[in-house]
Amino acid sequence: MLLAIDIGNTNVTIGAFDGDTLKATFRLTTDTKRMPDEYALAVSQLLPMRGVSSKSVTAIALCSVVPPLTPSFVQLCEDYFDITPLEIGAGTKTGIHVKYDSPRDVGADRIVDAAAALSLYGGPAVIVDIGTATVFDAVTDNGDYLGGAIAPGIQIAADSLFHTTAQLRRVELTAPATAIGKNTVHALQSGLVLGYAELVKGMIRRFDEELGGNAKIIATGGLAGVVVDEVGMFDAVDPNLTLTGLRLIHEINSG
DSSP: OEEEEEEOSSEEEEEEEETTEEEEEEEEEOOTTSOHHHHHHHHHHHHHHTTOOGGGOOEEEEEESOGGGHHHHHHHHHHHSOOOOEEOOTTOOOSOEEOSSSGGGSOHHHHHHHHHHHHHHOSSEEEEEESSEEEEEEEOTTSEEEEEEEEEOHHHHHHHHHHSOSSOOOOOOOOOSSSSOSSHHHHHHIIIIIHHHHHHHHHHHHHHHHTTSOOEEEEESTTHHHHHHHHOOOSEEOTTHHHHHHHHHHHHHHO
């Protein structure tokens, strides 16, 4: 059993693979103040709840965009599973050729996503990760990672709006019936949900044009469901794209 660990800015997402099959997933809140033992306790309790024995874990692959938390999970893997994890970073074989001006500046999760998208859906591909940030990535059909774009996430935008205004309150992130809001709640939902959908559509069009057209458009990320229907341009919606990428990269490096 392979344990795939994606350490993100908001959540730590963990998946257990039996061969190619994702048997279980769960999420923990990202908290740099938590000790390795605290995370180990959570993982050891949640795995059996998902029908996975800790003793069945024979390999671990992880990627992280939260450097202060990475050593905690490496220690967790070594102390509680007696496994040195494959940590995705510079020098790891991924099947992706990074063409970024400074390859070390690219988040490991973006390369993992590119590897998964290319393997599962083919290229050229545009990956839209809608989470803490809204991140767009472009990969060619021969595995060149060209770069991407980063925008504030929809939840970050909403939180900023609510924190810096006196009269606006939190609303559910769902699409209103019309773009013209007839009340404050609907006006906020229009600006946040429909506005972000238009941002995503516009960036997809630009990326697709620069890739030569006919790119596969892949959505992932914890907030993808908020705008997927309004965008209407995705060939696939894959919430487990990063976990699958970790499995594929582990296979490349263990072969």
